[in-house]
């Protein structure tokens with residue numbers, strides 16, 4: 251695979267992950283358990299949309315066909331999005347939201363840590379900026395998993411359920427295909443296998459502090475990176491893209 | 503006797519334009535008035551997140567999305583700031599929320615109207631934040647220190663919101679025919695409710711009384727409303743939108759716009775809980791609060807366990 255082609259795809263994948271999770275969190279605006287937490291979740295959503303925009307813009311620049319961030323966000327069809335299924339999972343209760351966030355943020359924390367030394371300047375700068383944000387998202391969600399796990403009996407079982415539901419959605423984050431192999435061998439992106447055990451150990455440490463004994467393994471998620479999504483995706487994009495699709499002759 | 507002299511000293515301080523601080527002595531009625539007004543203000547910021555918040559997922563561009571997200575987040579921040587300022591008067595946030603949920607406390611009626619198309623995201627910023635600014639600029643000089651300082655901080659963000667809102671309306675008014683139609687429709691629906699935000703005519707305003715003497719309120723409802731109308735009409739004209747008031751007329755002698763009579767019966771209905779979205783807004787807020795109860799309990803339980811551990815160690 252041509253390096254530029256792989257780079258475009260890679261940027262779009264990172265952008266898609268951030269966009270769909272940013273969307274999920276934006277659904278929670280005005281629904282937080284209290285005002286401070288409402289603001290915190292909006293903050294994470296804002297950071298993720300910032301990352302989305304950088305990645306889509308970069309993809310457009312490499313591609314050189316004049317496609318903008320909004321072309322990627324609003325004019326692609328569901329199979330063209332290549333985000334992991336993890337980010338499509340519904341917000342559920344606050345425990346579900348935080349468990350999903352933890353898995354996502356811990357993974358991206360390790361990815362960005364490595365990616366910031368990429369020989370591609372754009373990717374390196376993007377990773378360095380995003381690492382700061384992601385470090386905060388990771389701490390925030392991990393602290394909540396601990397508080398909920400070691401809080402009341404009710405919160406303990408709620409977060410246990412949430413973890414059982416979401417934990418096996420981590421697998422997809424570590425998948426590799428031609429896009430990844432091309433960029434890994436060109437030295438542009440890290441091999442996720444190198445930090446898989448660090449990722450698992452970090453989560454385990456949080457689970458220990460949260461007094462969670464064991465998390466169930468479920469279906470090993472797969473499909474997002476080739477555009478095979480969960481049923482939830484079909485309820486996200488129609489809303490996300492509704493205005494430009496309804497008024498195709500208007501500029502926004 | 504002592505109360506009389508304290509009251510005189512209190513009034514003298516206000517007359518000297520010095521701020522009253524939470525630890526200062528103040529008459530009960532002053533405290534009560536402030537708690538009512540400031541908590542109403544805080545609730546308005548928070549309930550006001552809903553009509554705009556429901557459009558975030560549908561924002562038509564990524565830029566528009568982050569602008570709106572950040573705007574609604576600012577409003578949450580205003581709510582937070584105002585709740586703490588109100589708490590300095592000796593009432594807890596839980597009590598304030600309880601008052602909201604039991605409908606003892608009110609919030610601005612404007613948020614009981616629906617936002618029906620994307621141009622409303624412009625109209626809300628332009629008109630609703632615009633009206634709020636006129637009121638809040640005046641409140642920067644209010645006599646209670648924490649409220650006054652809060653307004654200084656909040657006003658900066660509100661003017662930003664107002665400009666962003668106007669930009670959305672202007673772009674749409676000058677855009678495609680459908681966009682222009684949406685912009686005009688939003689103005690038609692939002693105009694009169696925005697004017698109602700300033701409250702009844704001075705002659706019919708029950709809460710003014712001491713508020714003026716105590717310099718909580720520095721300008722009257724009618725004065726503020728007129729300021730808002732004067733500055734907004736031109737902004738509408740520039741972008742080719744029509745303000746839905748056939749009686750609108752520039753009055754050379756007064757140097758102000760004359761305008762038609764506001765439908766006060768509508769305002770009364772909305773204030774008394776019978777507006778288009780009153781039930782919906784309260785239900786939404788209550789539901790989020792109740793759904794969050796287990797989270798707040800967990801956080802408290804965890805904090806308690808941690809402090810117990812420290813004591814043992």
Ligand SMILES: [Fe+2]
Nearest residue numbers: 547576577580
């Ligand atoms: Fe505000």
Ligand SMILES: [Fe+2]
Nearest residue numbers: 577631660663
């Ligand atoms: Fe505002």
